[in-house]
Amino acid sequence: MTMPEERHTIVVLVDNEPGVLARVIGLFSGRGYNIESLTVAEVDKERGLSRINIVTTGTRLVIEQIQNLLARLVPVHKVQDLTLEGPHVERELALVKITGTRERLVQALRIADFMHARLVDSTPGTFVFECTGTSDEVDAFISLVEPAEVSRAGVVAMARGQSMLQSDRSE
Amino acid sequence: MTDTTKLATATAASRPMTGAEVVLAALVEQGVEVIFGYPGGAVLPLYDAIFKQDKIRHVLVRHEQAAVHAAEGYARSTGKVGVVLVTSGPGATNTVTGLTDALMDSVPLVCLTGQVPTHMIGNDAFQEADTVGITRPCTKHNYLVKDVEDLASAIHEAFHVARTGRPGPVVVDLPKNVQMGQAPYKSMEQARIRGRVEVREPSMERIEQAVDLLKRAERPVFYVGGGVVNSGTEACATLTELVRATGYPVTLTLMGLGAYPASDPQFLGMLGMHGTYEANMAMHDCDVMVCIGARFDDRVTGTTAKFSPNSKKIHVDIDPSSINKNIAVDLPIVGDALPTLRAMLDAWNRRDNEPVKNERTAAWWSQIEEWRGKNSLGFRNSSSLIKPQYAIQRLYELTRDQDVYITTDVGQHQMWAAQHFKFEKPLRWMTSGGLGTMGYGLPAAIGVQVAHPDSLVVCVSGDASWLMNMQEMSTALQYRLPVKSFILNNSYMGMVRQWQEFFHGNRYAESYNDSLPDFVKLAEAFGAVGLRCTSPDQVDDVIREMLKVDRPVIVDCVTDQAENVYPMIPGGAAHNEIQLAPDDDWGVVKGSEDGMVTV
Numbered sequence: 001m002t003m004p005e006e007r008h009t010i011v012v013l014v015d016n017e018p019g020v021l022a023r024v025i026g027l028f029s030g031r032g033y034n035i036e037s038l039t040v041a042e043v044d045k046e047r048g049l050s051r052i053n054i055v056t057t058g059t060r061l062v063i064e065q066i067q068n069l070l071a072r073l074v075p076v077h078k079v080q081d082l083t084l085e086g087p088h089v090e091r092e093l094a095l096v097k098i099t100g101t102r103e104r105l106v107q108a109l110r111i112a113d114f115m116h117a118r119l120v121d122s123t124p125g126t127f128v129f130e131c132t133g134t135s136d137e138v139d140a141f142i143s144l145v146e147p148a149e150v151s152r153a154g155v156v157a158m159a160r161g162q163s164m165l166q167s168d169r170s171e
Numbered sequence: 172m173t174d175t176t177k178l179a180t181a182t183a184a185s186r187p188m189t190g191a192e193v194v195l196a197a198l199v200e201q202g203v204e205v206i207f208g209y210p211g212g213a214v215l216p217l218y219d220a221i222f223k224q225d226k227i228r229h230v231l232v233r234h235e236q237a238a239v240h241a242a243e244g245y246a247r248s249t250g251k252v253g254v255v256l257v258t259s260g261p262g263a264t265n266t267v268t269g270l271t272d273a274l275m276d277s278v279p280l281v282c283l284t285g286q287v288p289t290h291m292i293g294n295d296a297f298q299e300a301d302t303v304g305i306t307r308p309c310t311k312h313n314y315l316v317k318d319v320e321d322l323a324s325a326i327h328e329a330f331h332v333a334r335t336g337r338p339g340p341v342v343v344d345l346p347k348n349v350q351m352g353q354a355p356y357k358s359m360e361q362a363r364i365r366g367r368v369e370v371r372e373p374s375m376e377r378i379e380q381a382v383d384l385l386k387r388a389e390r391p392v393f394y395v396g397g398g399v400v401n402s403g404t405e406a407c408a409t410l411t412e413l414v415r416a417t418g419y420p421v422t423l424t425l426m427g428l429g430a431y432p433a434s435d436p437q438f439l440g441m442l443g444m445h446g447t448y449e450a451n452m453a454m455h456d457c458d459v460m461v462c463i464g465a466r467f468d469d470r471v472t473g474t475t476a477k478f479s480p481n482s483k484k485i486h487v488d489i490d491p492s493s494i495n496k497n498i499a500v501d502l503p504i505v506g507d508a509l510p511t512l513r514a515m516l517d518a519w520n521r522r523d524n525e526p527v528k529n530e531r532t533a534a535w536w537s538q539i540e541e542w543r544g545k546n547s548l549g550f551r552n553s554s555s556l557i558k559p560q561y562a563i564q565r566l567y568e569l570t571r572d573q574d575v576y577i578t579t580d581v582g583q584h585q586m587w588a589a590q591h592f593k594f595e596k597p598l599r600w601m602t603s604g605g606l607g608t609m610g611y612g613l614p615a616a617i618g619v620q621v622a623h624p625d626s627l628v629v630c631v632s633g634d635a636s637w638l639m640n641m642q643e644m645s646t647a648l649q650y651r652l653p654v655k656s657f658i659l660n661n662s663y664m665g666m667v668r669q670w671q672e673f674f675h676g677n678r679y680a681e682s683y684n685d686s687l688p689d690f691v692k693l694a695e696a697f698g699a700v701g702l703r704c705t706s707p708d709q710v711d712d713v714i715r716e717m718l719k720v721d722r723p724v725i726v727d728c729v730t731d732q733a734e735n736v737y738p739m740i741p742g743g744a745a746h747n748e749i750q751l752a753p754d755d756d757w758g759v760v761k762g763s764e765d766g767m768v769t770v
C-alpha cells in the first residue's frame with residue numbers, strides 16, 4: 001500500500017532567536033523529509049516573531065508528522081498547513097538576468113512585458129528582471145527567457161479570508 | 172553568615188549573585204537534590220558555587236556519558252528530573268550518547284554544560300565545541316545562555332520543558348563568563364517560561380467512542396508502554412483498574428514493564444521481537460487494540476505491512492507526533508495517560524457491563540490460553556551449564572521479598588531479564604530501550620541507588636556491555652553505593668553472535684570477547700566484592716552471598732555460551748510468524764531477504 005505524495009505549503013510562526021531555523025531544517029534533514037522551498041523573515045519586531053514558509057512533499061502521514069513535529073519545537077508559536085486548511089495565496093519573487101545580443105534582450109523585454117515581469121537593472125548587454133507570481137508563473141517566465149541566471153526567493157504564502165495567523169501562546 | 176544562608180537570603184531579596192549562584196539557586200528552587208557530574212575548566216565557577224553550599228549533593232562520576240545514564244536511572248526510578256553537570260568540549264560531547272538515550276526513552280533530564288566565554292565562541296578555543304549544534308538533534312530543546320540576565324529564566328524553562336508533555340533531555344550551555352557575571356535571581360514565578368509545551372486535555376468524545384469499541388470487542392487487547400510509567404504510579408494503578416474492570420488481556424512493551432503487575436492472570440507478558448507467543452499472537456489476531464503510551468516501535472510491530480491486519484486501533488499518546496507515525500490508527504487520542512485512563516475507566520463504569528468472564532470474549536480467552544500453553548519462555552535446563560534464563564529466574568525468586576530495582580545493559584541478558592524477571596510495580600525497571608545503549612546499566616544502577624539508598628539495586632549485564640562503563644565501579648565505591656553487577660558472562664556479544672548464527676552463516680565476526688578480565692579480581696581491584704558461579708548448583712549460594720554483602724558486588728555468572736533468546740520474530744516477519752526455541756518443531760530461525768536489512 002503506497003500512498004500518493006502530496007505537495008503542501010506550511011507556515012510556521014516562531015520566536016526570532018538564534019538556532020530556530022537550524023531546528024526546523026534539522027527536523028527535515030534528520031528524518032529525511034523534503035524541503036522544496038523555504039523562506040524566513042521577521043514579521044513582528046515588537047514581539048520578535050519570524051514567519052517561516054515551507055513547501056514540502058510527502059504522503060499524508062508524513063505531512064501530518066511534519067506538522068506535529070514542528071509544533072513540538074519550543075520556539076514555535078503556531079503551525080498552519082495552508083494546503084489542508086483551504087484557499088490561500090502563494091507568491092514567489094525571482095530575479096532573472098539575461099545577457100546577449102540586442103535582439104535577444106529586446107525579445108526578453110517583450111516577453112517580460114506580457115508576463116508582467118519588471119526590468120529592474122540594465123548594463124550594456126544585460127538586463128535584470130524582477131518577476132513575481134505563483135511558482136508556475138515564475139517557472140513560465142524563466143522558461144521563456146532561458147538561458148538566464150536565476151535567483152528565486154522561494155514561496156511566501158497566506159490563507160485567504162478573515163482568519164489572521166496568530167500565536168497560540170498566551171502572553 | 173554562612174554561604175548557604177547567603178545564597179538563600181540572596182534568593183529572597185533578588186540581589187545580584189554570580190551566574191553560578193543563580194544556577195544553584197534555580198536548581199534548589201526546582202527541587203534538585205543531586206547532580207551527577209564531572210568538573211573541568213569551563214565549569215569551575217559552578218563547582219565553586221557547589222562547594223560553598225550544602226543543599227545539593229554532587230556525585231562525581233568517572234565519565235560524562237555515565238553522568239547522563241546515572242541521571243537517567245535517578246529520574247526513571249523517582250519520576251523526578253535528573254540533573255547532569257559537565258564541562259565544555261569533550262565533557263559535552265561525551266554526553267551525546269546519554270542524551271540520545273534519554274530522548275529515545277522519554278527521560279526528563281537537564282544537562283548543564285560549560286562553554287568557553289562568549290567572546291571566544293567560534294574561535295576554536297581550547298575545549299570549545301558547538302554544544303548546542305551537536306546536541307540539537309538529541310535533545311528536546313537546548314539553550315546557549317549568552318547573557319547572565321537570561322540565566323535564571325533559561326534554567327527554569329529547561330526544567331519545564333524537560334518534565335512537561337512527553338519528557339526528554341534539555342541542555343543548557345553556560346559560557347564561563349556568564350557563570351561569573353552578576354545578575355539578580357529570578358524565581359520560577361518571575362521567570363519568563365514559554366508555555367508551548369502544553370498537554371492537551373484528551374477528547375472526551377473520542378474516549379466515549381473508544382470505550383464503545385472496547386465494549387463491543389470480541390478479541391480485545393491492551394498494548395501498553397512506558398508512557399504510562401512516565402505518567403506516574405497513579406496512572407499505572409488506574410490502568411490496572413481499567414484492565415481488570417474489562418477483564419481483557421494486556422501486554423506491555425519493554426519500557427512498560429511494571430505498569431501492570433506481571434503476576435496477574437490477565438497479563439500476557441512482554442510483546443515484540445522477543446516477547447511471548449501469546450502476546451504477539453494476540454496482537455496479530457485482535458479485533459480491538461488499545462495502545463496507551465507506546466509508539467508502535469519496529470521491535471514491537473515486526474513488519475508493519477502485516478501488523479495486526481484486522482483490528483480497530485485506538486492510540487492514546489501525549490505526543491501527537493507519535494500517532495500515525497509507523498502505523499495508521501483508527502481512533503487517536505492525544506493526552507496524558509492518567510486523565511485519559513481515568514476518563515476511560517469512568518466511561519466504562521457508566522455503561523451497563525456484562526460480567527468480566529462473558530460469552531463475548533470467552534472464545535478469545537480460550538484461544539489465548541491455548542497460545543499460553545506453548546510456554547514460549549520455556550527452556551531446557553542443564554545440570555552442568557548455567558542457563559542464563561535459569562540465573563535470572565533464581566535472581567528473581569531469591570529477591571522477591573525485597574524492594575528491588577533492576578537495570579540492564581543491552582543484548583541477550585536484557586531480553587532474558589525482561590522475560591524472566593517479573594515486575595509487579597512501576598519505576599523498578601531501568602533499561603535502554605529505544606537507543607539500545609550498551610554501557611547503560613552500571614551508571615544507571617548508581618543513579619537508582621543514589622535515589623534509593625536502602626533498596627536493592629541490581630545491574631543485570633553481559634560481559635561485553637558491562638565493560639563499556641566499568642570505570643563507574645569507582646563511583647560506587649566512593650559513595651558507598653552497594654550496587655550489584657550480575658554479569659551473565661558467555662564470553663560473547665551474545666545478541667551479535669545470535670544474529671550471526673541466524674542470518675550470517677555462523678560466521679562470528681569479532682563477536683567473541685577474547686582476553687576478558689577476571690571479574691572477581693577486577694572487583695577486588697576496585698575495592699568491591701567479586702563472586703563467581705560456574706555451575707547451576709552454585710547459583711543460589713552466590714546470589715545469597717551477593718545479597719548479604721552491603722558493598723558493591725560483581726557476580727561473574729559464567730553461562731552457556733550457545734544459548735539464544737527465544738521466542739523471536741525475525742526481521743521482516745509478522746507477529747504470527749514468531750518462532751519458538753528449536754525444540755518446538757520450528758526449525759532454525761531464518762530471516763527473509765527483506766528482513767536482513769532490518770537492524
